[in-house]
Amino acid sequence: MYVSDALVKRLPAYLRYLDLLLDRGVYRISSTELGKIMGLTPSQVRQDINTFGGMGRQGYGYPVIDLKKHIEDVVGVNKTQNMIIIGAGNIGSALANYNGFKESGFKTIALFDVDSKKIGKKISGIPILDLKMMDNIVKNNDINIAILCCPLGMAQELCELAYNTGIRGFWNFAPLDLKIPDDAVCVNVSLSETLQQLSFRLKKLEND
Amino acid sequence: MYVSDALVKRLPAYLRYLDLLLDRGVYRISSTELGKIMGLTPSQVRQDINTFGGMGRQGYGYPVIDLKKHIEDVVGVNKTQNMIIIGAGNIGSALANYNGFKESGFKTIALFDVDSKKIGKKISGIPILDLKMMDNIVKNNDINIAILCCPLGMAQELCELAYNTGIRGFWNFAPLDLKIPDDAVCVNVSLSETLQQLSFRLKKLEND
Numbered sequence: 001m002y003v004s005d006a007l008v009k010r011l012p013a014y015l016r017y018l019d020l021l022l023d024r025g026v027y028r029i030s031s032t033e034l035g036k037i038m039g040l041t042p043s044q045v046r047q048d049i050n051t052f053g054g055m056g057r058q059g060y061g062y063p064v065i066d067l068k069k070h071i072e073d074v075v076g077v078n079k080t081q082n083m084i085i086i087g088a089g090n091i092g093s094a095l096a097n098y099n100g101f102k103e104s105g106f107k108t109i110a111l112f113d114v115d116s117k118k119i120g121k122k123i124s125g126i127p128i129l130d131l132k133m134m135d136n137i138v139k140n141n142d143i144n145i146a147i148l149c150c151p152l153g154m155a156q157e158l159c160e161l162a163y164n165t166g167i168r169g170f171w172n173f174a175p176l177d178l179k180i181p182d183d184a185v186c187v188n189v190s191l192s193e194t195l196q197q198l199s200f201r202l203k204k205l206e207n208d
Numbered sequence: 209m210y211v212s213d214a215l216v217k218r219l220p221a222y223l224r225y226l227d228l229l230l231d232r233g234v235y236r237i238s239s240t241e242l243g244k245i246m247g248l249t250p251s252q253v254r255q256d257i258n259t260f261g262g263m264g265r266q267g268y269g270y271p272v273i274d275l276k277k278h279i280e281d282v283v284g285v286n287k288t289q290n291m292i293i294i295g296a297g298n299i300g301s302a303l304a305n306y307n308g309f310k311e312s313g314f315k316t317i318a319l320f321d322v323d324s325k326k327i328g329k330k331i332s333g334i335p336i337l338d339l340k341m342m343d344n345i346v347k348n349n350d351i352n353i354a355i356l357c358c359p360l361g362m363a364q365e366l367c368e369l370a371y372n373t374g375i376r377g378f379w380n381f382a383p384l385d386l387k388i389p390d391d392a393v394c395v396n397v398s399l400s401e402t403l404q405q406l407s408f409r410l411k412k413l414e415n416d
Contacts, residue, residue, distance in 0.1 A: 011405070192312040205392075
């Protein structure tokens with residue numbers, strides 16, 4: 001099944017807006033109304049939802065609770081997913097502290113670091129462990145996602161270490177393109193590069 | 209001038225790879241070689257660079273230092289840009305602590321928060337100030353970028369407050385689509401949504 005990058009990015013937005021509708025007590029919504037609040041055409045909304053098996057009947061709109069459950073199932077957040085964070089520096093620590101992930105169905109089981117001063121401590125109740133423990137922790141806790149928050153020069157090596165424990169999902173904060181085997185996926189978030197994109201758009205705005 | 213989203217995202221990568229080349233002592237590079245390390249075709253590289261005014265002569269390749277300076281100028285990171293962070297919670301604090309921005313040409317001047325327990329403290333030497341101080345700080349420090357790390361419910365209001373001080377660039381970590389005037393730009397980084405995208409890709413990999 002082909003799913004465009006744009007649709008992959010819209011799926012979390014669907015979940016967010018459907019949550020908002022439920023908060024407001026809206027239990028049924030037409031593609032026109034849903035499109036209006038999300039900035040999409042009604043046909044785009046119908047096409048998006050049909051991609052993963054249609055829901056709702058013509059003229060009746062979508063049942064909000066069912067649609068939300070359906071998309072949660074598609075995204076894989078219908079049950080909690082366990083993660084590890086590799087690198088307990090600024091970004092790694094912040095992500096360990098961040099409560100927003102729990103609400104989205106993700107749980108950090110452990111952080112890993114090479115710094116003996118950090119190992120043994122906890123961040124928000126999550127232990128910082130030696131890299132040697134990774135294999136054991138991953139295998140005993142059904143972990144399939146690693147958040148890479150390590151320095152640039154160590155990212156590829158640590159990614160491979162995590163891959164060898166069985167992890168297949170990588171969220172990479174290091175500013176480099178990791179070499180990932182075909183049976184794994186990687187999503188990059190380079191904070192400095194995102195900021196440079198903003199800078200460019202800002203400069204372009206001033207010049208246009 | 210029209211610049212595609214894809215090219216905007218490639219510009220920071222050019223800077224990163226050109227830095228890497230300089231570290232390795234490479235001072236001249238052909239579009240073929242540069243394309244090879246970046247995963248682009250030679251004609252794509254030439255087209256990208258020509259978008260902002262060509263450099264280099266046919267058969268001579270690009271001078272790496274000059275090309276890097278040229279792209280830094282295009283991106284607007286040829287001089288330090290001052291920023292503020294709105295919201296001194298987990299993410300805001302982590303970004304204040306993060307050293308990677310300085311290296312990319314961005315400097316955080318102040319954090320702002322509403323919590324009187326936080327106001328007056330410092331993070332990595334950067335003061336946490338009352339929102340009332342924002343107008344003064346922005347106008348006296350040539351600040352044009354605000355990083356929004358505040359709770360969802362306050363993001364739109366605080367964005368407008370920052371806009372009214374003169375700020376036109378917004379980097380938004382709150383998971384919502386801000387209403388931004390035409391003379392401002394906003395780049396969203398929703399950490400939870402990025403994680404949901406990874407989850408979807410991981411699930412798709414298992415099912416395909």
